[in-house]
Amino acid sequence: MEEPVAIQQNEEAKLIEDLKLDEKKKIMDPLHAGLFKAIENGDFGSVQRLVTEENVSTAISDENDMSPLLQAAYRGHTDIVRFLLSNGADVNITCHTNFYTPLMMAAISGKMDTCRTLLDAGAKVSTTNSIGKTASDLASFVGQHDVSALIRNFLTFERLEPYFTPQGSNPARISESTAKCLQQMVMLANFHPVKVVILVMDQLCDVSVLKNCRNVLDDLGRKCVRNEKDFDEILALKCHEVSTILSLCCERLSKDKPDLTALVKMLLKENDAGIQLGCEKVIRDSLMKFLFTKLPAFLQLVQTLSNTKVGEEPTALSCMQSLFSGMQSMRDSDKWCATCWEGSAPLQCSACRKVRYCSQRCQKLNWFIHKKKCSK
Known part of the structure; x- marks a missing residue:
């Protein structure tokens, strides 16, 4: 049982914190109040003026312990979010009363573009609030399932960190720069095998490095499927597809006359209807080797393609693009x-x-x- 002295000390500490909060409410600077009002109204011009000309800090809090970035993220003012981030706002700042992050605020309000902006800026998806819920968990709870899927299937740099960090006496599997390239490949907005090959040509044109990258992607893909009810299926599929293309690059670079241009031409080969048959063959063959055949997205993709002949619409590439980025991505x-x-x-x-x-x-x-x- 807690001693009476300890109870009294706790009550006193709480009283002091409450008094500090009340004092902060009373003495909030008019410029600070103006910044929060501008964010509430989505007034980008006023936000820009207050931060750049009036030197209002991006690290302040309002009476509800909300920072400017938390407020902007919740309201989905993506332009203001980008501006605050570029002016020193911490992408992973928390609201101290319940430990909500900007990503959580954007997630529960269903602001897809704002979530993407925060994720691109390094928002951590594994951070939990005061009741142990992540941003993805919160989005699912309030019915924002598209946002939840976006967050769960976004390859953050923190998920690659164990692969470029030495583990005890074991050296790192890949370098940090290689990890950044892998993240770029997996997170391509418009997924196309040729785009991946071009990135290899520019940054990873080494057989031993590519083999290590394949191992990392295969391991990451397996970790995306934790059990039959808990999985990041889109990310698992993307890791598998990128790994397949890296395997093709390895084969070409291992020949006597290594040339990835020949691989690009094979992928781009078309029929009379303009459908890239090389890409079709690679994607369909890779799907046959995917390990997790009971995932809902995979089953839906296979069902669609099973009713379509190679060289006809809808193509495997367009179906996969829609799966990875949504139907709007095909506009x-x-x-x-x-x-x-x-x-x-x-x-x-x-x-x-x-x-x-x-x-x-x-x-x-x-x-x-x-x-x-x-x-x-």
């Missing part, structure tokens, strides 16, 4: 790069003006296909 596909599916490709074929490219390299890689139908 404005006529503005994508014809080679790697990068969105809003700025370059056009100067002759026919019918296809777009994100770079001159992609234009050159695709020329052996496009030259057959380019109307000069």
Whole structure:
């Protein structure tokens, strides 16, 4: 039983904290109050002026112990969230009364774009609040299932940390820079095998490194499926697909004349309808080797493709893209790069003006296909 003196000390400490909170309520600076009011109204201009010109700190709290970033995240003001982060706001700051993070606030209010922004900025998905719930748990509890799936299947850098950190006497499996590249591959907004190969060409063109990367992805994929009721299925599938493409890169680089350009051309090979048969074959073959065949998303994908012949719509690539990023990700596909599916490709074929490219390299890689139908 707690001693009477200890009880009295606890009560006194609580009283002091309450008095401090009351005092803070009374003396809140007008500029501080103005910042929270601007965030409440979504007034980006006023927020920008108060922080940059009036030097209002991004680390202040209101009477409810909410920081500016927590407030902006809850209201889904993504532009304000980005601005606060760029001006020193801590992406993992907590509300001290219940340990809510900005990601949790955005999750329970169903703000998908804000969640993506916070995740990209390094928000930790494993942090729990005062009752032991993560941001994903909270999103599911309030019915924001799309947000919950986004968070659960986002590959944060913290999940890769054990692989680039030495474990006891064992050396790290990969370097930190390689881990960043793997994260970039798995989190591609528009998933296309050629995009992964291009990243390998630029950053990971070494057989031994690629083999280690495959081992990391395979291990990570297995850890995504904890049991039949607890799994991160989208992330497990993406890890598997990227691992498959890295395996193809290893095979090409292990030949007497290593050349990943030949692999790109194999993936881009089209039929008369413009469907990339190389990508279709690679994706369908990889699905046959996926270990967790009872996952709902996998079953849905296989069921859709089982009713479609190779070379017909919907393609395996488009179905996988919709699964990974949602149906909205397939909009404005006529503005994508014809080679790697990068969105809003700025370059056009100067002759026919019918296809777009994100770079001159992609234009050159695709020329052996496009030259057959380019109307000069």
